[in-house]
Amino acid sequence: MPTVLIIGAGLNTGKAAAETFSAAGYQVAVASRTQKLDSKYRYYAFDASKPETVPTLFEKVTTDLGAPSVVIYITAAGHVSPPENPFDTELDGFQKGLNINTISPYYAAREAVKSFEKLGPSGLGPSGGSFLFVGNGLNTTAIPGFMTFAVQKGATAHMIQNLALVEYDGKPYKFYYLDERHADGSYVTTDLSGAGHAAEFIKLAKDSKQGPWDYTFVSGKGYEKFPYVEVMAWNP
Numbered sequence: 586m587p588t589v590l591i592i593g594a595g596l597n598t599g600k601a602a603a604e605t606f607s608a609a610g611y612q613v614a615v616a617s618r619t620q621k622l623d624s625k626y627r628y629y630a631f632d633a634s635k636p637e638t639v640p641t642l643f644e645k646v647t648t649d650l651g652a653p654s655v656v657i658y659i660t661a662a663g664h665v666s667p668p669e670n671p672f673d674t675e676l677d678g679f680q681k682g683l684n685i686n687t688i689s690p691y692y693a694a695r696e697a698v699k700s701f702e703k704l705g706p707s708g709l710g711p712s713g714g715s716f717l718f719v720g721n722g723l724n725t726t727a728i729p730g731f732m733t734f735a736v737q738k739g740a741t742a743h744m745i746q747n748l749a750l751v752e753y754d755g756k757p758y759k760f761y762y763l764d765e766r767h768a769d770g771s772y773v774t775t776d777l778s779g780a781g782h783a784a785e786f787i788k789l790a791k792d793s794k795q796g797p798w799d800y801t802f803v804s805g806k807g808y809e810k811f812p813y814v815e816v817m818a819w820n821p
Contacts, residue, residue: 587710588612589790590646590653592693593633593660596621598719601779602657605787614646614653617660633660633685639692643700652700654709655790657717658690661738665730674733686737690718691744694760701758713757715790718745719782720762722772724799727816742799749798761789764801770811778804 589606591599594615603613603626615622616631627650631642646653662685666673674682694716701714722728723735724742742762749760763785765773781804788807789796802808 586610586612586651587655588614588646588650588653589655589657590614590616590643591657591659592616592631592642592689593658593719594622594626595659597779598659598777598782599779601783602659602786605783606655606790609787609791611655612650614650616642616646633689634662634681636684636688636692639689640696643693643696647700647703652703652708653697654701654704654712655715655717655786656693656697656700657719657786658693659719660685660689661719662686663731663734665734666732668729671730671732679733682733682737686734687740690741694718694744694748698753698758701756706757709757711793712791713759713793715759715761716745716748717761717763717786717789720745720764721774722764722766722801722814722817724762724764726772726814728819730819746798749795757793759789759792759795761796761798761800764799766801766803766809766811768803768806770814772817773804781805 589611591602594617600622603615603622607613613626615626616629618632620628629642662682697716720738723731724739745760745762785802801811
């Protein structure tokens with residue numbers, strides 16, 4: 586049975602992903618600071634603010650369930666600054682956000698590729714390996730108050746872009762930066778659809794070919810390419 590590792594498995598997107606992949610015949614490993622999901626999923630305590638622990642997480646999952654062919658990174662840490670002070674975040678806060686949104690994803694992607702290489706073509710099967718990162722629109726659009734979050738998420742978006750288009754082009758590995766939108770193209774913020782993400786996760790994992798790495802989608806409809814927007818007002 587193939588293995589999926591879900592990093593940041595909470596009660597919305599993580600739960601939906603675990604249920605979806607379990608139903609599709611995957612062994613499911615879930616990682617988070619505290620156990621939130623049903624005990625039928627193999628749980629691993631993990632704090633994304635400590636990127637140095639990522640390799641150990643993968644080692645444990647590989648020993649227990651086998652090397653994962655699908656890795657889903659959901660964990661995020663956002664910060665909103667007041668309009669008059671975009672530099673309100675002190676170094677320790679910025680570093681923690683960087684660890685969660687950028688550095689841990691870097692190590693997770695690195696360990697995912699090691700897992701893909703360990704499995705090889707026969708272990709990966711026709712679907713290949715997949716690294717799926719839950720992003721947002723901050724990699725392309727400036728929104729007041731979100732500069733630090735944009736820097737951190739944007740860096741990971743560029744990593745995904747390079748992995749998908751250059752570094753592993755021609756390999757059976759896929760890399761995606763998922764960005765859920767409303768039907769009008771506006772950003773989904775606090776009302777993320779767990780079921781919508783899970784449906785895209787399993788679809789992308791089963792597709793043997795790399796699709797658009799910057800994967801903007803509407804829940805229930807799938808991928809949609811929206812016009813580029815450079816600046817957008819924040820409407821909480």
